[in-house]
Amino acid sequence: MAAPSGFTATQIRLHWIVFILIVAQYVLHEGISQAWDAVERGQPAGFNPIVASHVLFGILVLALTLWRLTIRTRRGAPPPPEDEPAVLKLAASATHFALYALLILMPLSGLAAWFGGAEMAAEAHETMRIVLLALVALHVGGALYHHFILKTDVLTRMRRPG
Numbered sequence: 001m002a003a004p005s006g007f008t009a010t011q012i013r014l015h016w017i018v019f020i021l022i023v024a025q026y027v028l029h030e031g032i033s034q035a036w037d038a039v040e041r042g043q044p045a046g047f048n049p050i051v052a053s054h055v056l057f058g059i060l061v062l063a064l065t066l067w068r069l070t071i072r073t074r075r076g077a078p079p080p081p082e083d084e085p086a087v088l089k090l091a092a093s094a095t096h097f098a099l100y101a102l103l104i105l106m107p108l109s110g111l112a113a114w115f116g117g118a119e120m121a122a123e124a125h126e127t128m129r130i131v132l133l134a135l136v137a138l139h140v141g142g143a144l145y146h147h148f149i150l151k152t153d154v155l156t157r158m159r160r161p162g
């Protein structure tokens, strides 16, 4: 099967929806952090819409990521620009792999902490949030470097289906 020349409209929509959900997870984390502190002190968490949205958005990220991976496995991914240095190609695919891994592990660890009371999962969730942030910074830096310095079409292909 030949590699596709770009991403489908669905893949592009999913990328940006997940981006918005992740931003919301970071901006609105305070509610679940406080609820978790209460649980750890042996107090009831109670119902709080901000907490419920953290759980819901997290599950949505997991479901949409599995959907993305299914499309990617069936269709393949567009190759990196030919003249991109080998080290950058490697860095990009390693970053994408790690991002996909964290988009799965963040919700799973959150679920294990919240519904399973697993203290270690909560610690992993807390550590991974920093790793995810660092990877996203690297990823955005890479995308902007491609667009403004290398002047490739990489950023455009995550905006227009091809």
Ligand code: HEM
Binding pocket: 022, 025, 026, 029, 032, 033, 036, 054, 055, 056, 057, 058, 059, 061, 062, 103, 106, 107, 108, 109, 110, 111, 112, 113, 114, 115, 121, 122, 123, 125, 126, 129
């Ligand atoms: C991609 C999905 C997710 C992201 C990016 C995310 C992000 C975050 C962030 C930034 C915090 C704050 C950590 C802190 O205050 O130190 C947090 C805390 C928490 N999240 Fe999530 N979360 C996700 C999914 C979930 C899901 C699905 C659940 C549960 C069903 C969950 C449960 C928790 C819990 C229990 C805490 C408090 C404990 C802790 O700080 O580790 N999260 N999350």
Ligand code: HEM
Binding pocket: 015, 018, 019, 022, 023, 072, 077, 078, 080, 092, 096, 097, 099, 100, 103, 136, 139, 140, 143, 144, 154, 155, 156, 157, 158
């Ligand atoms: C939460 C934030 C983000 C996450 C988790 C994320 C995740 C990903 C993943 C996993 C891929 C690989 C797609 C694939 O090959 O199947 C990808 C591709 C891409 N992302 Fe993001 N992304 C985020 C934010 C952004 C932002 C803010 C930008 C733009 C500044 C961006 C630009 C791109 C571009 C241009 C591609 C295509 C790369 C290529 O064609 O090789 N991403 N993203």
